[in-house]
Amino acid sequence: MTQRRELRAPPEGRPSLSLDEVFAWRKMTSEVLSADDFEYAARREYNLSVRSGRAFSLILLRPQASTAPDLAAIGEVLLERTRCSDVVGAMRGDTLAALLPETDGAGAWTLVDSIRAALPAGGEGVEVTVGSHPDDHSADERRGGGGDEEGRPGPPGNGSGGSGRSTQQRRDKAKAESRGEPAPIGSSTARPVEDVMGLFVQSISFSKRLIDVVVSAVLLLLLWPLFLFIGAAVVLTSKGGALYRQQRAGLGGRPFTFYKFRTMEEDAEENWAELISRNEQEGPVFKIADDPRITGVGRFLRRSSLDELPQLWNVLKGDMTLVGPRPPKVEEVSEYEPWQRQRLDVTGGLTCTWQVSGRSEIMFRDWMRMDINYVRSRGAWVDAKLLLRTVGAVLTGRGAY
Secondary structure, eight states: OOOOSOSOOOOTTOTTOOHHHHHHHHHHHHHSBOHHHHHHHHHHHHHHHHHHOOOEEEEEEEEOSTTSOOHHHHHHHHHHHSOTTOEEEEETTTEEEEEEETOOHHHHHHHHHHHHHHSGGGGTTEEEEEEEESOTTIIIIISSSSSSTTOOOOOOOSTTTSSSOOHHHHHHHHHHHHTTOOOOTTSTTTSOOEEGGGGGOOOOOHHHHHHHHHHHHHHHHHHHHHHHHHHHHHHHHSSSOSEEEEEEEOGGGOEEEEEEEOOBOTTTGGGHHHHGGGOOSOTTOOOOTTOTTBOHHHHHHHHHTGGGTTHHHHHHHTSOEEESOOOOBHHHHTTOOGGGGGGGGSOOEEEOHHHHTTGGGSOHHHHHHHHHHHHHHOSHHHHHHHHHHHHHHHHHOTTOO
């Protein structure tokens, strides 16, 4: 696998560039994965870690200051210090990363110290980020105490259990803070370890954001009479306001206020518990075809997808995009399995593969797989095809309830 120009090439024609340096550069670039290949390797290791319970870590190195070592120098040291089982690659065009199987956060920071010692000026000016799985929160908060899908305790991680933050380190940090002193080396403040998958959250590209702003602004200007008509119909036919607001999980799980035209009775949330036994979906979502809480106007709005129009405002604000996984409820995300959280790595959208493939007819796990496949294959052409398919999905109303 070859590097896709994420590294700087050695200056051509430089008199001091020896033959050994040329060969060393070629060797390095052939062993450094491209951003896409490295992300695939990291996600694969993450899935293996979830199944086996074994720890793994990522190290991200990015030169920030003009005096910092360049990517070529950092890459050479990385390849010298990492093991044959480790993987070195590029991330985001200006960052080098190392994937460390069977290594917890403490072990990753040990390697960072070795890398810094080998870099000029101790690597000053190089930003370092360490991520690990499992981290301090993944086992307790996402699995209810760790273990497999049935709640059984999983195999112990390597070293300090995956995060590099031991109980003693947390105690030392708390004591230091109580005395107003700096946190000791090795504490979670001095040695932060993040959730690995959080490192793959990707902000929307400039071109996609520009399209979102232009399209959403134009549609809002053109459709405001329709907004007024629908709003009046909702208010005049049932008690309550025209808009329904809800907290949804956006990019990286960040909550935002999600808008749609109200399609249910005003007290729908209070009656939800009475209907839970009729849920036709699996997982943390709730879907039934004949929900008695839906109003007459609301049923038409859902069938025609007109209830989703206010989300154009979410797109204009940047909370959502035109094409992307549908933003889930915040409380649903807390019940996701670790692999399902990958759908939050990109900004949620108005339409997606699930939206054009049958919506509520699709079972939850297949829905999650569709979204993750979109995250991996997204691009301008993929988005264009999904937008075209959305027209047909809206006209047929399949799975819209």
